Amino acid sequence: MEVTPLRKAARRGLADEAADRVREAIFAGHFRPGAPLREVELAASLEISRGSVREGIAQLAREGLVRVGWHRPTTVVDVTAEDVEEVYSVRAALDRLAAVTARTAASPGDLDALDALVVDLEKAVRSKADGPQLLALDIAFHDRVYAAAGNGRLAEAWEAVRSQVFLFQLQRVSLGHEHYRARVVAEHRELAELMRAGNRDRLAQVAEAHVHSARESLLAGL
Structure with missing residues (x-):
């Protein structure tokens, strides 16, 4: 039986942690709707890599909390x-x-x-x-x-x-x-x-x- 080759699962512990911490900050009112989320600043504050922050932000985007896009800043969603x-x-x-x-x-x-x-x-x-x-x-x-x-x-x-x-x-x-x-x-x-x-x-x-x-x-x- 042929086995379909799969890439090894990535360990996403730090990305999950980044998502949790940023989500908590949003829910505590520290980042208001429309507020920018700057990758460099978040990475420095959390003391993790920008890649982990980027993955965490992508998770929050899937939850509908954050808006991301090419050539525009990442922000907490506005409430319309x-x-x-x-x-x-x-x-x-x-x-x-x-x-x-x-x-x-x-x-x-x-x-x-x-x-x-x-x-x-x-x-x-x-x-x-x-x-x-x-x-x-x-x-x-x-x-x-x-x-x-x-x-x-x-x-x-x-x-x-x-x-x-x-x-x-x-x-x-x-x-x-x-x-x-x-x-x-x-x-x-x-x-x-x-x-x-x-x-x-x-x-x-x-x-x-x-x-x-x-x-x-x-x-x-x-």
Whole structure:
């Protein structure tokens, strides 16, 4: 039997690390939408090669966080109204399916974890945590919903848009922090309660409305 020759797999540990560190910096608000990402500066800061940074940036581009191109600077993506409509319409459908699936598939431990994240959100609001801290808990809640749903392909679809959702939500928070702070606990508490003991149709409506509310808030601020 003939064996198809394959190149040896490249070890991408440093590239993955570069992607993780730059992603964290974007999500922490250190690199704003439209901000340039300079390969030389990033390599020096991370103390790794420019090649590893380049591979890491390519990974972030595939996630939709970064725009790259010939003869133009690499930048964090700008948040445009068209992008918001596309991403949030996809997210609304995914969140609706994830919530109703998790309602059936979630274990008691999953439901307890969601309740605990709502408590953490409430504590963060009371302690006047900043936007990125609140948003990290917000996204962690939805990560848990998708995990509880137990559908691998659904989880992969969420991962495909998760980075853009985080970035867009970060822009939403920066444009209307008090509006977000005032709603985030109640909205997630309602979702957690409906997944534990609520009507399926009501849960589907609330999960979708949660996303549409975020979309409208962001569009109003752009």
